[in-house]
Amino acid sequence: MSINFVKNPNSIVLPESLGGCCIINRSSGKTVHLNPFQASLWYDWHSDCLAGLSSIFSNLIACDLVREKNCNANPRMESIQLDSLQPxxxxxxxxxxxxxxxxxxxxxxxxxxxxxxxxxxxxxxxxxxxxxxxxxxxxxxxxxxxxxxxxxxxxxxxxxxxxxxxxxxxxxxxxxxxxxxxxxxxxxxxxxQFMLKHSKVPWYCLWEICTKCDSRCKICYLSDFDSVGPTSNAAQRIAAQIIEAGIFYVTLLGGEALHRHDLEAIIATLRNAGVFVKLITNGFQLSLARSKSLATAGLNHIEVSFDGLTPQFHDNSRGSGAFIEAEKALIQAKRGGIPRVGIVLTLDSKNASEFHLLPSFMHEHGIRECYISLFKKVGMSGSNAQMDSLASEAIISLYRQIQIWHSTDPELLITLLPACTCGRTSVVIGADQRLRPCPFVHAKTVGSLEEASLSSLWASIGDVLYSDENFPCQSCLVR
Incomplete structure (x- = not known):
């Protein structure tokens, strides 16, 4: 059978329980589900294995997941001199x-x-x-x-x-x-990413390394501003668990993460193991010397937070003079040699009126990257804020405008994720060392890194996430 039939490479093969899989034709959306035994035969794909798939082979053909081989479709390339290469x-x-x-x-x-x-x-x-x-x-x-x-x-x-x-x-x-x-x-x-219910490995980790902060932003989702976070030894143990879990990408933030004097040591540990590291800061503590120190530690990317693109909105949320300090931080980060410098812009019902200014703001400040964060009315400050979360229609408008900018100003990288990744491919480590799927919902945690490994806690998130209809916050456009 393997001589006559081949797999359609335009198929998405997702995991299912106990080793089974779901095979989806990416073009038509047609789907075939395989039990664990059938899945093992699918992956092996040789004549003896395919004989065991005879009961569902007609379905695989009907869904164009398996095709009859065309021996003349793509003759073998001639490159004998490279055949012995071992990549x-x-x-x-x-x-x-x-x-x-x-x-x-x-x-x-x-x-x-x-x-x-x-x-x-x-x-x-x-x-x-x-x-x-x-x-x-x-x-x-x-x-x-x-x-x-x-x-x-x-x-x-x-x-x-x-x-x-x-x-x-x-x-x-x-x-x-x-x-x-x-x-x-x-x-x-x-x-x-949004087809996976719960990835085997978290792609992305948001690590609230402390909640101590020198600002009291009206939009803040934190439940307190008092924690200095784990001790240096405990922070290194958490970094080791992040590495062991296979996480690709970590964002460090607070509070204000720059209050941590061991921040560079934590970054160096993660980078030495090949983890991508980003830092989000309000900019108040980002001197030129600190920027150089972060760059030396290996920091990949830094984002300065903005609650508006003019002092009117930013200072209204963060206090008088905050806008100027944030602008200074962008300059110091670039002068200090941090490879990538960007901004994170939090949008709410009031400052969204400034969104159209974003490309000119980025060009003016020499910034290529912006991540859009949507305000959630939660936390000690955010729950009492005068501004509200954006309505679904407004969020859809944001996506449309970003798509236009991608065409008209392609050098700018403006990102707003189209759906919630909480517990799907991302996880949050709180300053209390507890793991939770959602940054905005502090009460829903799955355990402490002082008591269990990150890998084991991640494995348990799927059960928590999909057994609770009210989890995490129901404020994202798409679940």
Whole structure:
């Protein structure tokens, strides 16, 4: 059967309970569910295994998840001189894990001036990445790709992985003029992110390293401003758990994280293990010397918080003179050598009227990146704020405007996630060392890192998240 049929690489293979899987035709949306035994046969894909799928094979064909092989569709590429090549992962900054053998998540955490590549590999791309792990040669990978998918496009994709820094570069391959790729090997990360109910590994961690702060923002969602956070030793233990759990990306914040004198040591621990690290600050404490110290520790990215794009709105939330201090912080961060400097803009019912100013504000301050945060009416200050959360219609308008800017001003990276990732692919560590899915809901926690590992607590979040209809806060546009 394997001689006559091949997999459609344009399929999304999601995990289901007890080792089963759900196979979705990405074009049509047609779906076939496999039990654990059938899933194991699907992943192995050879004649003996496929014989065991005979009971559902007609469904796989009807949904165009399996196709009859066309021997003339894509003849094997000629590149004998590269067949003996054994591709190698580049370095510690290449991080990956598999949701299923046919769905692999890759992230390159090197310090880059643009968005670090996050790839979600489908069946074809996953085959290549598994082969890299298994130390297979190009010839072996090409043979498997031809047998399983009926197409030989291993070399062009390996060339792409080298260009993105996932594989050690090989000059002969980098310089090769290869045919244009036709087979789908990866999917947009947000598309898959919101299809996963609960990822095996958290992609992103928000670590509230303290709640102590020198500001009292009207929009703040924190429940207190008193905690100095874990001791330095405890913070290092948490950093070790983040590393052990396989998390790609950590954002450090408070309160005001710059009150932590051990901040650089924490950043260095995470970066030395290949974790991407971002810091969010109000800017009051960001001197030139501190910026240089953070850069030396390896900080990838810093964002200065704004509650408005003019002093009128920003100072109304954060106090007189706060806008000027935030602007100074942007200058100091760039002068200090932090690779990426951006802003996080929190939008509410009042300051949303300034949103149209964002591109000109970014150009004026020499900033390429902005993350949009939506105000939630929660917390000690936020719950009593005069402003309100944006209505759904206003949020949809934001998305539309951002899409227009992506076309008219493509050098600007303005990001507003289209749905909630709480407990799906992201997690929060509070200053009290307790793990929770949502930054805005402090009462819903799943345990303490003083008592259990981050990995085990993450595994338990799925049960909490989907058993409680009121969790986390029901204030996101899409769950």
């Amino acid at each position: 190698v992962m580049r370095d510690k900054y290449v991080r990956s894990y598999s949701e299923t053998p046919d769905l692999t998540i890759l992230f390159n955490t090197q310090s880059m001036l643009q968005n670090n590549p996050l790839l979600v590999l489908g069946p074809y791309g996953s085959l290549i990445w598994r082969g890299v792990y298994a130390q297979k040669t190009v010839a072996e990978l090409r043979g498997e790709a031809q047998s399983i998918f009926g197409n030989d496009e291993v070399l062009p994709f390996m060339q792409r992985l080298m260009n993105l820094g996932f594989l050690t570069s090989v000059r002969d391959l980098i310089d090769s003029r290869l045919p244009t790729e036709k087979v789908i090997k990866e999917f947009p990360a947000p598309e898959i």
